[in-house]
Structures are given as C-alpha cells and as structure tokens.
Amino acid sequence: MKRDPRLRGLSSEHHHALVLARTVTALVAAGRADDAANHLIDRFEHELEPHFRVEEALLLPALRGAGEVALVERTEADHASLRALALAARGGRRDGLVAFAERLTDHVRFEERELFPCCEARLPAAVLDAVGQRR
Ligand SMILES: [Fe+2]
Ligand SMILES: [Fe+2]
Numbered sequence: 001m002k003r004d005p006r007l008r009g010l011s012s013e014h015h016h017a018l019v020l021a022r023t024v025t026a027l028v029a030a031g032r033a034d035d036a037a038n039h040l041i042d043r044f045e046h047e048l049e050p051h052f053r054v055e056e057a058l059l060l061p062a063l064r065g066a067g068e069v070a071l072v073e074r075t076e077a078d079h080a081s082l083r084a085l086a087l088a089a090r091g092g093r094r095d096g097l098v099a100f101a102e103r104l105t106d107h108v109r110f111e112e113r114e115l116f117p118c119c120e121a122r123l124p125a126a127v128l129d130a131v132g133q134r135r
Helices: 005-029 035-066 069-090 099-122 125-132
Strands: none
Touching: 005 035, 005 099, 005 125, 035 069, 035 099, 035 125, 069 099
C-alpha cells in the first residue's frame, strides 16, 4: 500500500513507535524495568505526545466532520489509554510497561490499516497539505 506523501512523516513516526514498543518489551524481559520505563517516558514526551497532538489537531476534527466518528473515537480512546500508561510509568509504576508496548503496537497497526487509508480517501486536500507541512 502506498502512503500519501503528506502522511509519510506520521507513518515514519509509526515505525519509530513500533521500535520503541519492541525495545520496552525486550528491556522488561531482560529484567531492566527501570531502563524500559525511562526510555518510554523520554520517547513519549519527545516523539509520541507531539505525534498524537498533530493527529488530534489536524486529522481527527476533519474526520469527525466527514462523519467518521467511530474511527475518531477509537483513536482518542487509544491515545488516552497510552497517555495514562505513560503517566503511570512516570509516577513510578512498573506493571504497565508491557501493556503500553502492546497497546502502542496495536494502535499503530490500527492507524496504518484503517485510519490513514480513510484519511487518504476522505480528507480535503487542504487538511492533508497542512499535515504534510507541519514543523
Ligand atoms: Fe499515529
Ligand atoms: Fe495515534
């Protein structure tokens, strides 16, 4: 499947997110939960949170306007649970690290397989242009 060039920046960040999920899982499996948590907290703040904000500011309002409410609500629910798990890790919890990695992987797959194809099919060119020009 060929991604619209204007969504390729976000898609490449999805690749980084999958690598993050694998790294967190591997560190936990190696008994290095603190390292996993620190890595998660750092990448969440610098990569994932900004990525979520672009999706929430540009893609989701336009999709909602196009009537794609179920896809919008799934995305918002995923972002909320990932934020909650990252916050728990920041607060010292070490029991949600693998759940975070699993949910992040699942979320990326959902966006690549369902959300982004819908964006390509239904969003106005001006919205996709704005996503392509961010930063
Ligand atoms: Fe995303
Ligand atoms: Fe997302």
